[in-house]
Amino acid sequence: MFNLVIFGPPGAGKGTQSEKIIEKYQLAHISTGDMFRMHISNDTELGQKVKQILADGLLVPDSVTIEMLEDEVSRNPDAKGFIFDGFPRTVPQAEALDAFLKGKGYKIDLVLQLDVNQEVITERIAERQKISGRADDDASKLIKRIDEYFSKTIHVLPYYQNQDKVVKINGIGKINDIFENISNAIDTSMA
Structure with a gap:
C-alpha cells in the first residue's frame, strides 16, 4: 500500500x-474539504458545525477531522493506497494519522509539497470562485484561509521533513508539466 x-x-x-495522481496510480482520494462539503450539503449535524467553522475561515478541530478521516479509510479496505488532500493541517493531526496508519500496518510514504506564491494563489482562487461559487473561496474568507496555512499548516512540513518524506514540487506552470514532476517523485518513492 502506498x-x-x-x-x-x-x-x-x-x-x-x-485527480491526475488517482487516475495514474489508482489511489483512493481522501479530501477533508470534500468530506466537509458532503456533510454540509447533506445538512448533517457534523455538517452544520463544520459549515459555521468554515464560514468563519477557521480550521475544523482535529478530533472531528480525524474521526471523519478514519471512517473514510476504513470504508476503503481494498484500496491500493490513499492520497490525503487537505490533511494533516496540524502536527497533532500528522501524529494522529501516523498512529492510525501504523495501527493498520501502513505509513505515509511521501509528502508532496506544491510550492506556489501568494500572487498565483489569489489569481487561481479568484478564477475558481467565478466557476464554482464555493463559499470558502470568497475573498474575505480566502485571506483567513491563506493566513491559516502560512501561520499553522506550514509547520507540519518539518514533521515530515524530519522523516525524509517531503519532495517540493514547483506548483506554477502547466498542469501536465507539474504532474510529470509529481509522477517522477512518486515513481522514485515507490522504487
Whole structure:
C-alpha cells in the first residue's frame, strides 16, 4: 500500500493534481474539504458545525477531522493506497494519522509539497470562485484561509521533513508539466 499527502496552500492545485495522481496510480482520494462539503450539503449535524467553522475561515478541530478521516479509510479496505488532500493541517493531526496508519500496518510514504506564491494563489482562487461559487473561496474568507496555512499548516512540513518524506514540487506552470514532476517523485518513492 502506498500512501501520500499532497500539501500546499489553498489554490496550489492539490485537487487538480490529485485527480491526475488517482487516475495514474489508482489511489483512493481522501479530501477533508470534500468530506466537509458532503456533510454540509447533506445538512448533517457534523455538517452544520463544520459549515459555521468554515464560514468563519477557521480550521475544523482535529478530533472531528480525524474521526471523519478514519471512517473514510476504513470504508476503503481494498484500496491500493490513499492520497490525503487537505490533511494533516496540524502536527497533532500528522501524529494522529501516523498512529492510525501504523495501527493498520501502513505509513505515509511521501509528502508532496506544491510550492506556489501568494500572487498565483489569489489569481487561481479568484478564477475558481467565478466557476464554482464555493463559499470558502470568497475573498474575505480566502485571506483567513491563506493566513491559516502560512501561520499553522506550514509547520507540519518539518514533521515530515524530519522523516525524509517531503519532495517540493514547483506548483506554477502547466498542469501536465507539474504532474510529470509529481509522477517522477512518486515513481522514485515507490522504487
